Amino acid sequence: MHIDLIRSSSSKSLPQQISGTLAQRIRSGLLQPGARLPSVRSLAVSLKVSQVTVSKAYAELERSGMIICSQGKGCFVANPELFKQSEGHSWQEHYNDYLPRAQLWRNFKDSEVKYPFHLAAIHSGLLPLEQIGATMAALVTAQPELMATYGNFQGDPDLRETMRAHLLARGIKLASSDLMITSGTQQGIDLVARTFVGPGDTVYLEAPSYTGAIDVFAGRGAEMIFVPMDEEGMKVDVLTRLCDERPPKLIYTAPTFQNPSGVTMSMARRQRLLEIVRSYRCLLVEDDPFSDLYFHSPPPPPIKSLDTDGHVVYMKSFSKVLAPGSRVACVAAGGDILSRLIAAKSASDLGGPLLTQRAVLPFIAKKYDAYAAELRMILRRRMELADKLLKRYAPPGVTWNLPEGGLSLWLELPPSQDIGRLHELAGQQGISFLPGDVCYAGHTPSRHIRLCYSQMSEEDMQQGLASFLDLLDKYLS
Amino acid sequence: MHIDLIRSSSSKSLPQQISGTLAQRIRSGLLQPGARLPSVRSLAVSLKVSQVTVSKAYAELERSGMIICSQGKGCFVANPELFKQSEGHSWQEHYNDYLPRAQLWRNFKDSEVKYPFHLAAIHSGLLPLEQIGATMAALVTAQPELMATYGNFQGDPDLRETMRAHLLARGIKLASSDLMITSGTQQGIDLVARTFVGPGDTVYLEAPSYTGAIDVFAGRGAEMIFVPMDEEGMKVDVLTRLCDERPPKLIYTAPTFQNPSGVTMSMARRQRLLEIVRSYRCLLVEDDPFSDLYFHSPPPPPIKSLDTDGHVVYMKSFSKVLAPGSRVACVAAGGDILSRLIAAKSASDLGGPLLTQRAVLPFIAKKYDAYAAELRMILRRRMELADKLLKRYAPPGVTWNLPEGGLSLWLELPPSQDIGRLHELAGQQGISFLPGDVCYAGHTPSRHIRLCYSQMSEEDMQQGLASFLDLLDKYLS
Numbered sequence: 001m002h003i004d005l006i007r008s009s010s011s012k013s014l015p016q017q018i019s020g021t022l023a024q025r026i027r028s029g030l031l032q033p034g035a036r037l038p039s040v041r042s043l044a045v046s047l048k049v050s051q052v053t054v055s056k057a058y059a060e061l062e063r064s065g066m067i068i069c070s071q072g073k074g075c076f077v078a079n080p081e082l083f084k085q086s087e088g089h090s091w092q093e094h095y096n097d098y099l100p101r102a103q104l105w106r107n108f109k110d111s112e113v114k115y116p117f118h119l120a121a122i123h124s125g126l127l128p129l130e131q132i133g134a135t136m137a138a139l140v141t142a143q144p145e146l147m148a149t150y151g152n153f154q155g156d157p158d159l160r161e162t163m164r165a166h167l168l169a170r171g172i173k174l175a176s177s178d179l180m181i182t183s184g185t186q187q188g189i190d191l192v193a194r195t196f197v198g199p200g201d202t203v204y205l206e207a208p209s210y211t212g213a214i215d216v217f218a219g220r221g222a223e224m225i226f227v228p229m230d231e232e233g234m235k236v237d238v239l240t241r242l243c244d245e246r247p248p249k250l251i252y253t254a255p256t257f258q259n260p261s262g263v264t265m266s267m268a269r270r271q272r273l274l275e276i277v278r279s280y281r282c283l284l285v286e287d288d289p290f291s292d293l294y295f296h297s298p299p300p301p302p303i304k305s306l307d308t309d310g311h312v313v314y315m316k317s318f319s320k321v322l323a324p325g326s327r328v329a330c331v332a333a334g335g336d337i338l339s340r341l342i343a344a345k346s347a348s349d350l351g352g353p354l355l356t357q358r359a360v361l362p363f364i365a366k367k368y369d370a371y372a373a374e375l376r377m378i379l380r381r382r383m384e385l386a387d388k389l390l391k392r393y394a395p396p397g398v399t400w401n402l403p404e405g406g407l408s409l410w411l412e413l414p415p416s417q418d419i420g421r422l423h424e425l426a427g428q429q430g431i432s433f434l435p436g437d438v439c440y441a442g443h444t445p446s447r448h449i450r451l452c453y454s455q456m457s458e459e460d461m462q463q464g465l466a467s468f469l470d471l472l473d474k475y476l477s
Numbered sequence: 478m479h480i481d482l483i484r485s486s487s488s489k490s491l492p493q494q495i496s497g498t499l500a501q502r503i504r505s506g507l508l509q510p511g512a513r514l515p516s517v518r519s520l521a522v523s524l525k526v527s528q529v530t531v532s533k534a535y536a537e538l539e540r541s542g543m544i545i546c547s548q549g550k551g552c553f554v555a556n557p558e559l560f561k562q563s564e565g566h567s568w569q570e571h572y573n574d575y576l577p578r579a580q581l582w583r584n585f586k587d588s589e590v591k592y593p594f595h596l597a598a599i600h601s602g603l604l605p606l607e608q609i610g611a612t613m614a615a616l617v618t619a620q621p622e623l624m625a626t627y628g629n630f631q632g633d634p635d636l637r638e639t640m641r642a643h644l645l646a647r648g649i650k651l652a653s654s655d656l657m658i659t660s661g662t663q664q665g666i667d668l669v670a671r672t673f674v675g676p677g678d679t680v681y682l683e684a685p686s687y688t689g690a691i692d693v694f695a696g697r698g699a700e701m702i703f704v705p706m707d708e709e710g711m712k713v714d715v716l717t718r719l720c721d722e723r724p725p726k727l728i729y730t731a732p733t734f735q736n737p738s739g740v741t742m743s744m745a746r747r748q749r750l751l752e753i754v755r756s757y758r759c760l761l762v763e764d765d766p767f768s769d770l771y772f773h774s775p776p777p778p779p780i781k782s783l784d785t786d787g788h789v790v791y792m793k794s795f796s797k798v799l800a801p802g803s804r805v806a807c808v809a810a811g812g813d814i815l816s817r818l819i820a821a822k823s824a825s826d827l828g829g830p831l832l833t834q835r836a837v838l839p840f841i842a843k844k845y846d847a848y849a850a851e852l853r854m855i856l857r858r859r860m861e862l863a864d865k866l867l868k869r870y871a872p873p874g875v876t877w878n879l880p881e882g883g884l885s886l887w888l889e890l891p892p893s894q895d896i897g898r899l900h901e902l903a904g905q906q907g908i909s910f911l912p913g914d915v916c917y918a919g920h921t922p923s924r925h926i927r928l929c930y931s932q933m934s935e936e937d938m939q940q941g942l943a944s945f946l947d948l949l950d951k952y953l954s
Binding site for chain 2: 002028029030089091092093094095096097098099102104105108119121124127129130132133134136137138140141144145146147148149150151153183184186187190194195196197198212215216219249281282283309310311323324325326327334335336337339340342343344346347348349350352353354355356
């Protein structure tokens, strides 16, 4: 396998980088239980490091129980029960790839479980599927030729005009030519990463951050540095000190009802963050799926609304709030940054389908605001119900913050819990959650779990949460 | 900008690699007319090469007329009339990217032209849009919740089962678990490249090859080597000799009615190619959009049908033949290669939309074969009409081969023609074509152009072709 080593890294030694990447590959299911690791000698040769360095990395992995080494036989990935061996063809094991991590893949499974708390999504009964579906049925009947054409790489001009008005109402003043439509925000993040991030480039993220973004930056060989947060969001003073040492190529933030922590960045921090980005002449990716889903008062304006010189690439997901299967998100950038992103979009999929873009357009133009107003009331009630159950049944030592908006709760468990084991036990009862580990890049275990309160019906959510808290109580005692 | 230099390259010197990449960026519209190039000194420092090397590269670009250098002021991209200056924000010019080439983007424009011969596509009047549209309207009305879910990353199991049967009828025996659905073949190629190709890896392609594949491999920093073709396809003996010197990481081929040349690889070459791939333990990407569109007898079986140990990643586009806007293609691989591609798919867009997958399913299952049989008759007639016009009106020195299937003709013009100028003149008359240059990675000018005979109505195609040949005659004399 290919491992991007950052020889100038101040934060991580070479053995740490090697063991960290191998651990990620094992956790991602890319190196499967029972698979043999390359010999110390051959890995040392291929990575151009000393055998001592590789030995240290393997020793660290063995200490953590992820691999088992035996004299003469070599090292193997442990825990065969976690993942079933794929049939495979033997030569493929040695065919090098550039995929250091894929945690999203492993934690997103088709929810066969009864109580899917792991996915940050909205229950289908709450989504305006019938309205969008009716538009789509009418469109495809009247104009089947909408399916005949490759979409415009930048996205349908009419939908971009609708998005322009939508963003203007939220303080972001741009032309529709400054916008691009992507297959969900995931593709937007991926396009930014493939276009602007390469091996050894420094990317700053909040600790914790969105798994799908971490996967993508890891795939580009970036050095990711996680900046701690407090109740005002990313600690910008810490970021400033870190940037002095390692200038940022890019900063990724979700400032509003952050996924997974639920924290919202204060206005002062937003301004300060933009100043940092300006002074380093780098990009800020502002991922904003949830700002319309506030429970009390509207959050501070997007950082993009303060951006005068194209430093912020702003991403707004519509698929999450309207119809995940529509895969429609909007990316706002400007100048050369945007044109390079459009070129990258063309190489990745020749543009998104036109029909779906036209199908969501009327809803976004005319009904979105009223729908969002109603949805936030429903989500607030969900959150309050979950909070009530937690207050009543959560075992001592379990803490959480009440989010001001969004879809999920971020729980902290008492120290030294084996969250992997808890995840397994919950799974046996048909309950899933997102283990906090996947929201970091390192292999320091996290004590957090994320629970989404909006993916089930209200009754199921309450039943599932009560069962989970019961399990948690037994598990902790 | 970032340039991946291959210091061990036997085929290209460092100045050639630098001037080649800059030329590609200029042709791709990524470096815009009037833009200032980095100074010789600063580019030398950032690429870790001598100033002499950069000076040689700039001198080559100046000789070819792509840039203009003046003492004291520096070097600038020439031909300001070719591309309009974007507004831009000054800092962005210096923000490094990893996008060496984007020719697809530049040559795919929304066809505002009257006679779009440039796009290899099928006229909407010939596509089964109403049938697929009716299925989609019925589906979205009966089951709007199909839009609620994220699709399975690997693709809908029911559609995969349909694809399995479809491929079996064409000699490819696989399980539906060996298949993945992608957003068109473009995404399939991109997923393979991002997963398995990295800087300096050697990728072999046919000369000429598909622009969108060249863009993608260039974006990964691959060393691309173009293997000449004859009437039996890629010259596998030449490939063998080249591989001795530079072992392949991956070989990309479109063996049947190759885009753009129209050539079909013989059975003997297919077998030999698979042997090479086996002996080097590498991947073969077999891109097969057109094999159902044969004019006389069926082409030889896909290489994938001979593959017993997962060396071939086979890609079949359905969007091209059924509905480009549906963005549905099928990728057949196996073992670990496939699972790594699925992981990569999750990071790039969280999976494709379920609704479109279900909407094309019944047509592929039940009506595709009869439709393809009819379509090939229509396309054959188109091709013959185009051939007749060429025979009558093509100026002396213009040659072409009659393709045995597919959508386009590959014309060779007499030596030393300025195809860029011809492209411009044609554009002024509302006629577009694909300049052969974009089907190679180098900056040696090609004498070829590709004309698609299936993208317009029969009448328009004939009128447009007659006008073009008239223009060509005047241009050449």
